[in-house]
Amino acid sequence: MSREWNSTAYHRLSKPQVGWGKKVLSRLRLRGSEVVLDAGCGTGRLTAELLEALPKGRVIGIDLSGNMLRLAREHLARFESRVSLAHCDLLHLPFDNVFDGIVSTAAFHWVLDHDRLFAGLYHALVPGGWLEAQCGGGPNITRVRTRANSLAASREFAAYFADFREPWLFQDAESAAETLCHAGFIDVETSVEPALTFLDSAEHYGEFVRNIILRRHLENIPGEFERRRFMARLTEQAAHDDPPFSLDYWRLNLRGRKA
Ligand SMILES: C[S@@+](CC[C@H](N)C(=O)[O-])C[C@H]1O[C@@H](n2cnc3c(N)ncnc32)[C@H](O)[C@@H]1O
Structure with missing residues (x-):
């Protein structure tokens, strides 16, 4: 399975993820000088928001996709030495006692071993360090998932x-x-919340679902003609939903601290 994303499409289409991510960032209580890990930073749209909130701090953004990191490098160039970006698998984190905090949005549900993921994140924090994250959870995208399957x-x-x-x-x-x-975290708080998302046309729905939600499904279909047929079937079904072209997103909020 590919690690790659169509990063240009993601950067353009990720308004819902950026909206959810900004809410996550608004929960942080920052001094402004922390060293923070953005775990699964994508094209860096939220990494930029985080850097704005850390005028004397630094952010390390990591991601598994080279395409995502290339675009993030361009997008974050203005922050110069306050940001570093690294190609890194969340299941093989090389950090020990490094970060005051860890932020992650819309990434953890792509990682299938959460025991290993959370253990690595815990090790990466300094004592007293915090994790504030959100990813898909609960009955996330049941409708499109059931139809695709x-x-x-x-x-x-x-x-x-x-x-x-x-x-x-x-x-x-x-x-x-x-x-x-x-994994060792204390002061743990988790919750699942609905995040029903409306896309405004069949074209927008098709592009969004193809490039973000079902990119791995589509990789299995060898020809472009067939891939378009798969997406056309799903888009046709979504047109009959009430409201049309809506996605039943649910977000899992995660918070914890290292003692
Ligand atoms: C939906 S994007 C979210 C990007 C950004 N955090 C946002 O909210 O817009 C998910 C990101 O997680 C990354 N990702 C998925 N699995 C990963 C892994 N095992 N290690 C590192 N990054 C991973 C993907 O490459 C992708 O950039």
Whole structure:
């Protein structure tokens, strides 16, 4: 499975993620001089917001996608030496006692081993360091997920999805809290909230779902003609939803601290 994203499309389409992420950042109580990790920074739209809130601080942004990091480098150039970007897998974090805080938005559900992920994040923090994060959770995107899975199992497309496994882990609030505590975090708080999202046209819906939600599904379909057919079927179904072209997003909020 590819680690890559269409970063140009993500940068342009990620208004919902940026909106959710800004709410997460608004919960931080910063002195302004902290060293913070942005775990799964993508194209850096929220990393920039974080840097604005840390006039004397530094941010290290890490991501698995080279495309995302290339765009983030351009987007964050104005912050010069206050930001560093690194190609790094969240499951292989090389940091020990480095960060005052860790922020992550819309990334953790792409990582399928949360025990290992949270253990690595815990090690990366200094004592007293904090984690403030959000990712998909609970019944996130059930509607499009169910439709994509039944389309993938249909006679038309089944041959392409023989060994396919969904690329996400959507934990509920209780199991996420347990995983955080198990990794060593204290003062753990988790919650799941709805984030129903409306896209304004069939074209917008198709682009968004193709490049963000179902990018891994689409990679299994070899030809562009067939990929378009898969997306056309889903878009047609979404046109009949009430309201049309809406996505039943749910966000899992995660907070914890290292003793
Ligand atoms: C939906 S984007 C979110 C980007 C940004 N945080 C935002 O909110 O706009 C998810 C990001 O997580 C990154 N990601 C997924 N799995 C990862 C992993 N194992 N290690 C590092 N980054 C990962 C992806 O490459 C992608 O850039």
